Amino acid sequence: MIRGQVRGEVRSPALTRLGALASLDQAAHEALVAAMEETRSVRVRRDLMTEGREILQPLLLLSGWAARVRLLPDGRRQFLSFLLPGDLIGACDHPHALAVSTVVAMSDVQVCPLPHAEPGTPLHVAYAISRAMDEGHLLAQITRLGRLNAQERISDLLLELYERLTLNGTVHGNGFDLPLTQETLADALGLTSVHVNRMLQQARREGDLQWRVGHVRLTDPAGLARKIGHVAVRVSER
Amino acid sequence: MIRGQVRGEVRSPALTRLGALASLDQAAHEALVAAMEETRSVRVRRDLMTEGREILQPLLLLSGWAARVRLLPDGRRQFLSFLLPGDLIGACDHPHALAVSTVVAMSDVQVCPLPHAEPGTPLHVAYAISRAMDEGHLLAQITRLGRLNAQERISDLLLELYERLTLNGTVHGNGFDLPLTQETLADALGLTSVHVNRMLQQARREGDLQWRVGHVRLTDPAGLARKIGHVAVRVSER
DNA sequence: CGAACGTTTGATCTGTCTCAAAGGTGGTGG
DNA sequence: CCACCACCTTTGAGACAGATCAAACGTTCG
Numbered sequence: 423m424i425r426g427q428v429r430g431e432v433r434s435p436a437l438t439r440l441g442a443l444a445s446l447d448q449a450a451h452e453a454l455v456a457a458m459e460e461t462r463s464v465r466v467r468r469d470l471m472t473e474g475r476e477i478l479q480p481l482l483l484l485s486g487w488a489a490r491v492r493l494l495p496d497g498r499r500q501f502l503s504f505l506l507p508g509d510l511i512g513a514c515d516h517p518h519a520l521a522v523s524t525v526v527a528m529s530d531v532q533v534c535p536l537p538h539a540e541p542g543t544p545l546h547v548a549y550a551i552s553r554a555m556d557e558g559h560l561l562a563q564i565t566r567l568g569r570l571n572a573q574e575r576i577s578d579l580l581l582e583l584y585e586r587l588t589l590n591g592t593v594h595g596n597g598f599d600l601p602l603t604q605e606t607l608a609d610a611l612g613l614t615s616v617h618v619n620r621m622l623q624q625a626r627r628e629g630d631l632q633w634r635v636g637h638v639r640l641t642d643p644a645g646l647a648r649k650i651g652h653v654a655v656r657v658s659e660r
Numbered sequence: 661m662i663r664g665q666v667r668g669e670v671r672s673p674a675l676t677r678l679g680a681l682a683s684l685d686q687a688a689h690e691a692l693v694a695a696m697e698e699t700r701s702v703r704v705r706r707d708l709m710t711e712g713r714e715i716l717q718p719l720l721l722l723s724g725w726a727a728r729v730r731l732l733p734d735g736r737r738q739f740l741s742f743l744l745p746g747d748l749i750g751a752c753d754h755p756h757a758l759a760v761s762t763v764v765a766m767s768d769v770q771v772c773p774l775p776h777a778e779p780g781t782p783l784h785v786a787y788a789i790s791r792a793m794d795e796g797h798l799l800a801q802i803t804r805l806g807r808l809n810a811q812e813r814i815s816d817l818l819l820e821l822y823e824r825l826t827l828n829g830t831v832h833g834n835g836f837d838l839p840l841t842q843e844t845l846a847d848a849l850g851l852t853s854v855h856v857n858r859m860l861q862q863a864r865r866e867g868d869l870q871w872r873v874g875h876v877r878l879t880d881p882a883g884l885a886r887k888i889g890h891v892a893v894r895v896s897e898r
Numbered sequence: 899c900g901a902a903c904g905t906t907t908g909a910t911c912t913g914t915c916t917c918a919a920a921g922g923t924g925g926t927g928g
Numbered sequence: 929c930c931a932c933c934a935c936c937t938t939t940g941a942g943a944c945a946g947a948t949c950a951a952a953c954g955t956t957c958g
Binding site for chain 4: 603605620623635
């Protein structure tokens with residue numbers, strides 16, 4: 423149990439999230455502190471990992487947002503998923519693993535090497551759960567793109583982000599910072615920025631949300647979820 | 661090394677694939693044979709796993725096709741990915757894992773419990789690679805739905821299936837069996853069956869492929885890949 | 899032979915895209 | 929403190945890819 427009763431330095435959204443996935447023990451705490459010694463900052467728009475290149479070191483995202491992205495030869499761009507504090511980056515466990523997607527910083531971010539976890543330990547469990555949730559988010563993204571209309575896509579994604587950020591304690595009064603432009607949102611949702619703009623206006627008119635650059639507030643997350651049939655990702659009991 | 665020089669009973673597309681991912685040793689071979697003792701058949705359209713329910717036992721798909729699918733409250737359906745012989749089903753390693761998607765049999769299939777693999781063994785590596793490829797396929801699906809048009813989506817998916825089936829040796833003369841209707845294809849590609857039909861006709865007219873119920877042949881896979889900018893999933897060196 | 903299932907066709911409609919330009923807003927330097 | 933620039937957001941008009949609805953046509957198989 424590290425949450426709260428530990429020196430200030432290790433309190434962070436990233437740790438709040440990992441602690442929410444599994445009750446971390448002393449060993450986990452030590453591994454985290456050790457890894458965080460090697461924290462490094464990466465500027466917005468810089469790549470953290472490149473598709474097709476070997477993964478030299480899996481990372482833990484400590485602060486800021488990143489995204490997995492794929493670029494088509496003709497310039498089309500598709501964001502595959504967003505990575506938030508506490509998310510693992512490039513954690514796969516076979517030798518000479520290649521990154522299956524590029525990971526780019528959506529804001530200035532801090533990352534550290536992924537703390538080592540012995541099989542069977544709480545931290546190891548937290549990683550497994552994190553990976554399972556990641557997969558759940560990819561499936562949600564597929565469903566969004568394949569079968570939801572523009573309006574639903576936007577609400578569904580914002581609800582996902584709302585739920586994920588709630589896990590690491592950075593949602594306040596149903597609002598949260600989101601370092602995305604309407605253009606990046608569009609490239610995540612398979613839409614154009616013009617259409618995203620119009621749909622956001624409509625959502626505001628209907629009172630579903632408030633938007634200003636870098637920040638959204640959902641008026642009534644539960645109600646919105648009901649309205650569009652959104653269900654949260656669940657990967658283990660309770 | 662099991663490929664080929666082993667009793668007939670253990671030659672199968674599923675094993676060919678696993679052997680292609682990592683050079684399997686005697687231990688792997690024995691684990692596979694043991695697990696296959698408990699092979700069970702599942703009828704087309706039956707569920708192999710249900711979203712939100714605990715995964716009692718991870719499975720190995722031995723023959724036939726399955727698919728991960730998500731159903732929306734109003735009846736919309738989205739196929740998330742297809743599972744082919746040699747693919748793992750529900751292999752995640754945290755306690756009380758819940759299935760993040762329903763898995764349904766697209767044809768009559770055979771499955772067995774996932775053979776046990778010790779960390780560090782070839783079979784374990786094969787599983788890790790298989791999971792990484794699975795993730796790659798999900799990312800490909802996201803890109804298809806988000807940024808490709810109808811024509812490209814169809815070609816891209818067929819190319820993926822072509823490449824995956826090549827891995828387990830069931831492609832002959834650039835053709836392969838595919839137990840999908842135009843309707844199921846549509847639900848995988850985020851289109852309507854009517855539109856899939858028209859785009860398939862166009863592809864045939866352009867000489868890209870031949871289609872008959874349950875079977876496709878790609879005239880020139882490499883050329884088609886070039887034409888639409890398709891790239892195969894790669895997760896490790898070589 | 900009939901029923902079930904999958905494919906094909908036609909006509910019309912609409913959600914989203916495209917292109918193009920104007921309006922806001924925040925930050926930086928003079 | 930103002931002027932300017934870069935970056936977002938907003939607006940309008942028109943075009944098009946793909947949806948919708950409805951019906952007919954083939955096959956396969958019991």
